Amino acid sequence: MALYTTHLPQWKQDEVEQIVSLANEYRLTGLVDLHGIPAKQMQEMRRDLRGKAVLRMTRNTLVEHAFGSMGEPIDGINSYIDGQSALIYTNDNPFQLYKKLQQTMTKMVARPGDIAPEDIVIEKGPTSFKPGPIVGVFQQAGLPAAIEGGKVVIRERKVFVKAGEEINAKQADVLSKLDIRPIDVGLSLQVAFYDGTFYEPSTLAIDETEYYNNVVLAAQQAFNLGVYAAYPTAQTIEPIIAKAAGEARNLGVEAAIYSKDIVELIIGRASLQAKALKGMTE
Incomplete structure (x- = not known):
């Protein structure tokens, strides 16, 4: 434990050690905002998270002591502490945690002094x-x-x-x-620290359907480009060969290069041209 924590009362030192221990035990350590959550709703949220995440409420100063003692990069989490923050630990990735916490949100009546989240x-x-x-x-x-x-x-x-x-x-x-x-009340994620990286809500708030559609579109565009550029991969080789075969066949028909594979096409083309010419002279 860092030297500056040794002056703390024993119960505070124990709390700091517990915060550090949980941060080492779980892959993700985060901060959530508890502002405005009624006690009954908080109990329900804790029950819903049981077995999925650990929610720990403690003093902000002790959180700062704990992460300060751990050093970089996790001590950067202290800059996100604001108001009624609580710690959350889980082995889920940040996107999974953010989605779960969004599901805890409910609409509440506004109180004087609340800030409108939207028009x-x-x-x-x-x-x-x-x-x-x-x-x-x-x-x-x-x-x-x-x-x-x-x-x-x-x-x-x-x-x-x-x-x-x-x-x-x-x-x-x-x-x-x-x-x-108009007021969203629930466990609002302030920041998540996962595998050495900080994730803010603006990064985690993605539209899954839109994201999936973008991936599908990107894959289709990459496939089309690969075929057009004749770049052979396991996915593009068959369409490239089929495209080349079609272009070779068309070239053979256009140049009247006789081959058993295209002779019928050449004759058919000549027949159509002959009928068209006959129609013009009648």
């Missing part, structure tokens, strides 16, 4: 509310509301909160009343 749009149309003070509540929050046909209606489509903006108390109240749940 929150309220569509034009009737609501379930009857005429009353609710109209004023909507209007004070900046929502164009009115009474039509005995119901409260939203008169026009409205970008209620733009992505990245803070949701204020009035906006949160309106969103709750309309049962609009």
